[in-house]
Amino acid sequence: MAWVDIGALDDVPVRGARKLKTALGCVAVFRTDDAEVFAASNTCPHKGGPLVEGIVHGQSVTCPLHNWVFDLNTGQAKGEDGQISTYPVRVEAGRILIDGTALSARSAA
Amino acid sequence: MSKQKLVVIGAGMASGRVLEHLTDAAPDAFDITLFNAEPRGNYNRIMLSPVLAGDQTYADIVTHDEAWYAERGIATRFGEKVLEIDREAKVVVGENGHVPYDKLIFGTGSNPFMIPLPGHDLEGVIAYRDLEDTERMMGLTAGQKCVVIGGGLLGLEAAAGMAARGVAVTVVHIMGHLMERQLDEAAGYLLRKSLEDKGITIKLQANSKEIVGENGKVRALMLDDGTELPCDLLVMAVGIRPNVALAQAAGLAVGKGIHVDDQLCTSDEEIFAVGECVEHLGAIFGLVAPLYDQAKVLAQTLLGEEAAFVQKSLSTKLKVTGCDLFSAGDFADGEGREDVVFRDPSRGVYKRLVIEDNKLVGAVMYGDTADGSWFFGLIRDGTDIEEMRETLIFGPAYQGGDTADPLSAVAALPLDAEICGCNGVCKGTIVEAIEGGAGDLGSVRASTKASASCGTCTGLVEQLLQVTLGDAFEMPAAQPVCGCTDHTHEDVRRLIKTMPLKSQEAVWQELGWNTRNGCHVCRPAINFYLLADWPLDYQDDPQSRFINERKHANIQKDGTFSVVPRMWGGITNPRELRAIADAADKYNVPTVKVTGGQRIDLLGVKGEDLPAIWSDLNKAGLVSGHAYSKGLRTVKTCVGTDHCRFGTQDSTGLGIKLEQALWGSWTPHKVKLGVSGCPRNCAEATCKDVGIICVDSGYQVGVAGAAGMDVKETERLIDVATEAEAIDVTVAFVQLYRENAKYLDRPYKWVAKVGLDWVKERIEDLDERARLIEAFELSQSIYRKDPWAEHAAEKAERYQPLADLTLEAAE
Numbered sequence: 001m002a003w004v005d006i007g008a009l010d011d012v013p014v015r016g017a018r019k020l021k022t023a024l025g026c027v028a029v030f031r032t033d034d035a036e037v038f039a040a041s042n043t044c045p046h047k048g049g050p051l052v053e054g055i056v057h058g059q060s061v062t063c064p065l066h067n068w069v070f071d072l073n074t075g076q077a078k079g080e081d082g083q084i085s086t087y088p089v090r091v092e093a094g095r096i097l098i099d100g101t102a103l104s105a106r107s108a109a
Numbered sequence: 110m111s112k113q114k115l116v117v118i119g120a121g122m123a124s125g126r127v128l129e130h131l132t133d134a135a136p137d138a139f140d141i142t143l144f145n146a147e148p149r150g151n152y153n154r155i156m157l158s159p160v161l162a163g164d165q166t167y168a169d170i171v172t173h174d175e176a177w178y179a180e181r182g183i184a185t186r187f188g189e190k191v192l193e194i195d196r197e198a199k200v201v202v203g204e205n206g207h208v209p210y211d212k213l214i215f216g217t218g219s220n221p222f223m224i225p226l227p228g229h230d231l232e233g234v235i236a237y238r239d240l241e242d243t244e245r246m247m248g249l250t251a252g253q254k255c256v257v258i259g260g261g262l263l264g265l266e267a268a269a270g271m272a273a274r275g276v277a278v279t280v281v282h283i284m285g286h287l288m289e290r291q292l293d294e295a296a297g298y299l300l301r302k303s304l305e306d307k308g309i310t311i312k313l314q315a316n317s318k319e320i321v322g323e324n325g326k327v328r329a330l331m332l333d334d335g336t337e338l339p340c341d342l343l344v345m346a347v348g349i350r351p352n353v354a355l356a357q358a359a360g361l362a363v364g365k366g367i368h369v370d371d372q373l374c375t376s377d378e379e380i381f382a383v384g385e386c387v388e389h390l391g392a393i394f395g396l397v398a399p400l401y402d403q404a405k406v407l408a409q410t411l412l413g414e415e416a417a418f419v420q421k422s423l424s425t426k427l428k429v430t431g432c433d434l435f436s437a438g439d440f441a442d443g444e445g446r447e448d449v450v451f452r453d454p455s456r457g458v459y460k461r462l463v464i465e466d467n468k469l470v471g472a473v474m475y476g477d478t479a480d481g482s483w484f485f486g487l488i489r490d491g492t493d494i495e496e497m498r499e500t501l502i503f504g505p506a507y508q509g510g511d512t513a514d515p516l517s518a519v520a521a522l523p524l525d526a527e528i529c530g531c532n533g534v535c536k537g538t539i540v541e542a543i544e545g546g547a548g549d550l551g552s553v554r555a556s557t558k559a560s561a562s563c564g565t566c567t568g569l570v571e572q573l574l575q576v577t578l579g580d581a582f583e584m585p586a587a588q589p590v591c592g593c594t595d596h597t598h599e600d601v602r603r604l605i606k607t608m609p610l611k612s613q614e615a616v617w618q619e620l621g622w623n624t625r626n627g628c629h630v631c632r633p634a635i636n637f638y639l640l641a642d643w644p645l646d647y648q649d650d651p652q653s654r655f656i657n658e659r660k661h662a663n664i665q666k667d668g669t670f671s672v673v674p675r676m677w678g679g680i681t682n683p684r685e686l687r688a689i690a691d692a693a694d695k696y697n698v699p700t701v702k703v704t705g706g707q708r709i710d711l712l713g714v715k716g717e718d719l720p721a722i723w724s725d726l727n728k729a730g731l732v733s734g735h736a737y738s739k740g741l742r743t744v745k746t747c748v749g750t751d752h753c754r755f756g757t758q759d760s761t762g763l764g765i766k767l768e769q770a771l772w773g774s775w776t777p778h779k780v781k782l783g784v785s786g787c788p789r790n791c792a793e794a795t796c797k798d799v800g801i802i803c804v805d806s807g808y809q810v811g812v813a814g815a816a817g818m819d820v821k822e823t824e825r826l827i828d829v830a831t832e833a834e835a836i837d838v839t840v841a842f843v844q845l846y847r848e849n850a851k852y853l854d855r856p857y858k859w860v861a862k863v864g865l866d867w868v869k870e871r872i873e874d875l876d877e878r879a880r881l882i883e884a885f886e887l888s889q890s891i892y893r894k895d896p897w898a899e900h901a902a903e904k905a906e907r908y909q910p911l912a913d914l915t916l917e918a919a920e
Contacts, residue, residue: 004914006911006914007911007912011906011911013651013652013907014652015626015653018907018911019911020911020913020914021910021912021913022915023915032625033625033626047666048667049668050716053659053660053664053716054656055629055632055633055654057624057625057626057627057628057629057632058625058626060628062628062629064656064664065666067629069628069629096911100914
């Protein structure tokens with residue numbers, strides 16, 4: 001694994017998200033109600049809604065276009081047939097680190 | 110032993126119930142023949158109203174079909190009239206032949222009473238009694254007119270059913286208030302209001318004089334004051350008369366009805382009578398509960414068991430959607446009688462208890478009838494209520510220190526409390542059935558008949574299932590806010606105000622939310638309730654708002670945004686237009702459109718560019734137009750006295766002032782205003798949430814219009830003389846809406862729920878108006894500012910990506 005520093009935890013609003021540009025397209029970095037962070041594809045498989053703009057609640061996000069709800073642990077849409085890719089991410093000393101290998105691995109595939 | 114021959118005349122609800130009991134208890138005891146003049150078997154007559162309203166079909170309400178009779182070996186002679194009874198030979202003479210009997214039951218029911226007004230025999234004058242009558246009413250189409258004579262239970266159900274089909278219905282009632290035998294004046298008033306809200310015209314203390322016809326067909330009802338009410342159909346629902354002709358001809362003792370004793374036996378010991386055709390101790394019977402009691406007693410008597418029919422006090426419910434009423438016992442005023450009254454006008458709730466000698470003797474409830482059966486139990490049992498008198502009106506949940514859990518009300522009921530009034534099923538019977546394996550509503554209905562007739566006690570039966578089975582029973586949703594809670598919007602709003610709760614965390618904690626911090630459904634609602642009720646203590650939380658309100662722009666289907674600058678009252682100038690044109694050029698805006706609210710919309714702006722375009726627009730003095738918010742959107746105006754030769758007041762100036770007073774405020778849903786300078790109404794003000802029409806004498810303020818999924822004209826709130834007053838009442842109305850409405854209810858939906866009269870009262874009360882304006886100003890001291898300027902200055906970096914790994918990879 002190659003952990004890449006993408007910014008400070010405080011740069012992501014509590015119960016909010018920020019966008020991360022990668023070679024494969026946009027990844028959304030979500031923060032729940034404390035120091036817990038998730039990363040997943042920004043694109044809703046339903047109609048392409050930007051998940052980074054969704055409402056974050058518990059460990060889930062709701063797509064802003066048509067209210068599909070995704071579990072951020074698994075990327076699985078609740079009650080719908082759809083899933084988004086998730087990426088390993090962690091917080092260390094107030095900084096957010098994402099697994100660069102996972103992102104590039106997907107690009108190789 | 111050879112079977113006895115039993116003949117039954119009339120397939121109605123009472124005789125049908127007798128046959129059920131008999132064939133269940135002793136399938137082989139009788140050879141049964143059933144006559145019915147109607148060409149069909151037994152159906153649930155009290156469910157004709159839901160059929161009329163379109164909630165059910167005839168097939169849904171058939172209780173006994175051909176297979177049912179066949180299985181039980183009952184010979185049916187439907188559509189055949191009985192001509193006479195030969196008691197000497199013990200033979201029933203039908204149109205198609207004789208049938209001998211050992212035992213005979215009269216179930217001949219009743220005939221509707223037709224007032225012998227001139228013209229009562231015209232075509233198009235009907236009663237409300239059977240399926241044919243119901244079909245006649247269902248044959249009316251939207252826009253046709255119907256007059257119903259009689260403001261009792263049946264008449265009102267008929268009226269509501271037809272009104273639901275779009276028929277213009279007028280109810281003519283001779284008494285001073287509706288359902289006077291079951292309701293007191295206050296509840297009658299509330300009922301009248303709800304029915305009028307459904308579009309039904311109610312005429313009280315109205316004496317019918319004559320039915321006017323044309324070519325043999327009804328044309329109108331004339332009242333004795335000369336009023337003519339045109340109609341295509343006239344329904345008389347003024348009462349019933351027991352059908353005694355056949356019994357009388359057979360020489361049985363009859364009065365108002367066929368005389369019977371406690372065993373339902375007539376003056377001939379081999380002949381019985383049951384249902385609406387009987388007279389027992391001077392009383393006749395129209396409601397279904399005592400008929401079912403009679404049926405049970407009669408079946409037991411025929412099987413040689415000891416049983417006696419006893420008249421009980423009755424409770425009443427009305428089967429009209431949205432009119433929740435309950436009455437029981439005696440509630441007339443009288444010496445030594447005391448009243449306990451509870452009113453909550455905003456919810457349309459009224460409860461009155463009548464107490465005599467420390468006993469409850471009567472109860473009337475409107476709007477919230479959940480505790481009805483508990484009160485009914487206290488009346489029937491003559492319980493001494495001295496100890497609980499102070500909290501009695503709040504119902505069983507508040508007796509004995511229990512918490513206000515709706516389930517505790519049901520749990521607190523004694524086992525002999527009656528749950529299903531139609532079928533006389535008490536709590537104990539239902540609990541026994543549930544414990545015996547009836548795990549859902551359907552099986553409880555099948556095994557006990559509870560809630561199987563009129564269905565108004567369905568909620569109570571479900572609560573019993575829940576109390577008895579605990580978690581094993583899944584309660585059908587009582588419309589809570591969302592899956593995170595069982596509370597309704599109304600509960601949450603009330604508790605936020607009264608507990609008080611001033612933060613999201615307090616709501617999650619104190620109200621027992623079952624999720625960590627809500628979901629996309631409840632969190633925006635809770636966020637609004639908190640900021641509306643506690644503007645100084647609670648800060649709006651952008652993370653609990655939909656994307657449009659969080660980013661102060663409307664998201665489009667491709668993920669870009671639209672930007673709409675505010676143009677006060679729809680007025681702009683060359684400098685602003687140049688700034689807008691420059692911005693459109695600079696940020697490659699693909700589409701520029703004029704909106705319906707007199708604004709200019711820049712569509713297709715990239716999310717990253719938002720702070721920069723806002724900053725540019727700000728420099729030209731343009732601020733957010735809030736085209737994205739549940740808040741004040743636009744005030745649309747015409748040019749008024751400034752230019753128009755018809756204008757009566759400065760409509761543009763008033764529109765600008767209103768917009769400046771209201772902009773930036775959050776509301777339960779979007780709010781759009783219009784101000785027209787004269788009644789020609791060029792600003793289309795009469796379909797707005799608030800629409801003002803200027804006239805020579807001042808300003809007509811209308812509210813609760815709509816022009817979206819629903820289209821609705823505004824209703825007049827008030828007429829005022831000055832511009833300042835017009836602004837005051839508008840601000841007060843918006844604040845009243847902010848304080849009381851459910852999140853995502855537009856003003857017209859909210860006003861429909863609380864009633865325009867209630868809103869008027871509040872706005873006309875000058876102290877209350879001043880309070881509302883002050884509360885609004887307090888909130889505006891925080892929210893009347895441009896969010897674009899704030900975001901461009903302080904939050905611009907949030908609109909950019911957190912990091913760009915594509916650049917790093919390239920490096």
